[in-house]
Amino acid sequence: MAGELPIQLAVTFRAVMDRVHTRLAAEGFADVRPAHGFVFQFLSFHDGATAVELAEHLGVTKQAAVQLVDELVRNGYVTRGPHPTDRRSRLVSLSARGWACIERVLELWQDIERRWERRIGVRRLAQLRADLAALTEDTAGGHAVPLRPLW
DSSP states (O other), X not given: OTTOHHHHHHHHHHHHHHHHHHHHHHTTOTTOOHHHHHHHHHHHTTTOBOHHHHXXXXXXXXXXXXXXXXXXXXXXXXXEEEOSSOTTOXXXXXXXXXXXXXXXXXXXXXXXXXXXXXHHOHHHHHHHHHHHHHHHHHHTTTOOXXXXXXX
């Protein structure tokens, strides 16, 4: 039915994340929540970040970002250290446990994609990737779309 594709895309993403988080929990990462993934993703592409930068990326207040970072520090996924150029700021970086979690998520995503290849075939999955990229570019008007929660 017309108009339902965005809902299907959202449900597919949710199903993927539910499967990934179920596996993560069974493998010792039970304290990881989907919101943490957006922090991990941002930090993995930057050489650390401040709470202000994380807040901007996540679309939350600085206080909310600090609370999230506090939780991730307590659980051993990130560390805080001195900022190289701003003495007033602290730099948040992924710890070895944070990197291990990211690596496991990437492996789980690859497992899911292999299941999809078996389900619909390599060519159809490649075409789906290309189609989704084209639709994203068209819908976003050629602008980059940040990966962050839709609070």
